[in-house]
Amino acid sequence: MPTNREIQLASRPQGWPTEDNFRLVTAEVPTPGPGQLLVRNRYMSVDPYMRGRMNDVRSYVPPFALDAPLDGGAVGEVVGGEADGFAPGDTVLHGLGWRDYALVEAKAARKVEPGLAPVTAYLGVLGMTGLTAYAGLLEVAAMRPGETVFVSGAAGAVGSMVGQIARLRGAGRVVGSAGSAAKVERLRALGFDDAFDYHDGPVRDLLRAAAPDGVDVYFDNVGGEHLEAAISSMNLHGRAAICGMIAQYNDTEAPAAPRNLAQVIGKRLTLRGFLVNDHGHLREQFVREVSGWLRDGTLAYDETIVDGLENAPAAFLGLLRGENLGKMLVRL
Amino acid sequence: MPTNREIQLASRPQGWPTEDNFRLVTAEVPTPGPGQLLVRNRYMSVDPYMRGRMNDVRSYVPPFALDAPLDGGAVGEVVGGEADGFAPGDTVLHGLGWRDYALVEAKAARKVEPGLAPVTAYLGVLGMTGLTAYAGLLEVAAMRPGETVFVSGAAGAVGSMVGQIARLRGAGRVVGSAGSAAKVERLRALGFDDAFDYHDGPVRDLLRAAAPDGVDVYFDNVGGEHLEAAISSMNLHGRAAICGMIAQYNDTEAPAAPRNLAQVIGKRLTLRGFLVNDHGHLREQFVREVSGWLRDGTLAYDETIVDGLENAPAAFLGLLRGENLGKMLVRL
Incomplete structure (x- = not known):
């Protein structure tokens, strides 16, 4: 019988979290009951919003509980349990990452077709990340062709999608900010009209130089000085x-x-x-449009993959420090 | 031949303006050319937005020019000039206040029917002020029946309209903040469900007590701590x-x-x-609805009237200090 491992929240951080806030625990592999699936997780997502869940603050998602496993998006393979519509070997997307084996309610699992796209895509470009970019840009900000779009955190999973969707939907100019020269170079390769490293000066000045005719749509992943600069340029x-x-x-x-x-x-x-949860009605259109762009090669995506559940806390901390290019994932 | 007087901008304020920033100047009564009307102003409006125009900053309306008369909403009587659709004795609404006699382009004047409402109403409840409240509440914030509405600066010209329109349009609860106990009492008389004096404690606490189930719509006239409290309660x-x-x-x-x-x-x-200028398409509906409420007595409005052009700067400064109840006007 294999053992299971999970990452628990050991303590709540004050300020920047550290590895001490996490704990790797060995547990038994759970036994599925009726309507439940046992899933061997293969990839799990680490996302910025998880930082908020480490605080004991009521928010749109409940906080992580102390001394209990964290959770979040994951894809894995059904290895046990019985439920209508699922069979052993199926690849499923679900919300119980941060562990090797997950006991998933079948109604909370979504079967994905591993032949259509790499399974990691369902955690990123074709998943919550991609839909966040798509809904935020096109529905929340209602970008129109010809407009100038600025996205902060543009080399991240959401930001790089925002910039490319803007370009493909006819934006007049797409500008991104990121945290290193290498990321800026990558943004240019992805088709951003201009990009800057926010360490290179006041964001307000850098943005004004990159978008001299002003900004019509700002997609904010960063807040603070970036938001202030965007308001100034809008x-x-x-x-x-x-x-x-x-x-x-x-x-x-x-x-x-x-x-x-x-x-x-x-x-x-x-x-x-906005939260992506409110925009599920766009999912079908989003998948159709984005998978078309993926097929014809007009949209690219980056992944930064860290190996091993034991390294998931480090991956998450690296994400908060901006060490990722594109989607940050942990391979289990 | 009568003399004309006008208030000019003598200097730009740093921080709070003073009477020294203004200058009363005697000038000749202008002579109307083709398509122009000579208007003897009877009432002029002083409004918070004029403070921004005293700065030399590009904004949505050009700044007041130094050593030139200020301008702003006024009503007066046509005493000279010839233009299609206007005759001597007509009462007109126009944008050249801060002076006894105004030379108004006929196309920039709007004839008002003094028999339908007091002429001051066209500067307030039935004018720009009222439309600001109406458009902001119903179009910008899209208030729905049953919702809780909070308005800051609620005893001012716009704020008192917002609260009453909210009530008349079926808000579930209407809460206002103001700057004195007397104003708070007036808000209760106007039908606000609750009101508080923002001097009485942290706005966040006062608002939470007045709107224990939270706020759905916030109409902001004040900014700063009020906006922070509203975000917290929303x-x-x-x-x-x-x-x-x-x-x-x-x-x-x-x-x-x-x-x-x-x-x-x-x-x-x-x-x-938002700016009221963008919502002119609502004017007809607004006038119909609000004049109905005025006729049947379900909507009341306050005016604070100061006499004499020479006292217009003092009236404006008093407005900035919150000395007005309802619309602040100068009778010329």
Whole structure:
């Protein structure tokens, strides 16, 4: 009988989390009951939103519990259990990552076709990550052809999709920010019209140089100084889709920004926070459109893959430090 | 031949303006040319947005020019000039206040029917002020019956309209903030379900007590701590119509609030700045609906009237200090 391993939350971080906040625990492989599947996880996702769940704060998703396994998106192979529509060997997408074996309610699992795309795609470009980019850009910010789009955290899983979808949907100019020269180079290769490393100066100045005619749509993954710069550069009737504020997830004091928020009045700006959960009605259209772009090679995606469940905390911490290019995944 | 007087901008303020920033100048009564009307102004409006125009900053309306008369909404009587559709004795609404006599292009004047409502109403409840409240609440924030509405600066010209329109359009609960006990009492008389004086404690606590089930729609006239409190109290999918931020118009340093902007993500909030200019398509519906409420007595409005052009600067400064109840006007 194989053993199971899981990563538990050992303590809640103050500020930046460390490996000490996690604990690798050996457990028994669970036995599926009626309507349950036993899944051998193959890949799990680490995502910025998980940082919020480490805090004991009521939010849109419940916090991780202490001394219990974390969870999150994963794909794996059905190795046990019986449920209508599933058979051993099926590859399924579900929400119980951070462990080798997951006991998944069949109704919370979605079968994916491993022949159509690499299974990792269902955690990224064709999954929640991709839909986040698609919905935020096209529905929340309602980008129109010809507009100038700025996306922060542009070399990340969501950001790189936002920029490419903008280009493919006819944006007039696509600008991205990232945290290293190598990432900036990658953004240019992905078809961004311009990109900058936010370490190279005040974001406000870098953005103004990259988008001299202003920004119509801002897709925010970063918050703080990036949001302030975007508001400053935004054109009349500009829209910001607020997806994340990774710059401040580890702050112990609330950030004093953006200090130019009053500009939303004169410029008639809209700032709109969103969660992908509200946009499931776009999924079918999203998969059809994005898989078409993948097939004809007009859309590319990056993955940064870390091996071993025991390295999942390190992968997550690296994500918070921006060490990933594209989607950060752990192979189990 | 009568003399004309006008208020000019003598200097630009740093921080709070003073009477020294204004200058009363005697001028000749202008002579109308073709298509122009000579108007003897009877009432002029002072509005918070004029503070922004005292700065030499490009914004949605051009700044006031130094050593030239200020301008703004006014009503007066046609006493000279000839233009199709206008006759001497007509009462007209136009944009050249801050002077006894205005030379108005006929196409920039709108004839009003003084018999239908007091002429001051066209500067307030039936004018730009009223439409601002109506459009911001119903179109920008898209208030739905049953929702809880919070409006800051609620005893002002716009705020008192917002609260009453919310009530008349079926809001579940209407809460307002104001700057004195007398204003709070007036808000209760106007039908607000609850109201508080923001001097009485942290706005966040006062609002939470007044709206224990949270806020669905926030109409912001104040900014800063009020906006932060509103974000904190807002329910899922809440909407804020950002009309003004009077708390910070005289700040010389950029304000640090709201510090909780990241909550827009998890709560899927929308913050939308607006200007009434974009909502002229609602004017006809607005006038019909609001004049009906005025006729049947379900909507009331307050005016604070100061006498004399020479006192217009004092009236404007008093407005910035919150000395008005309802619409602040100068009788000329």
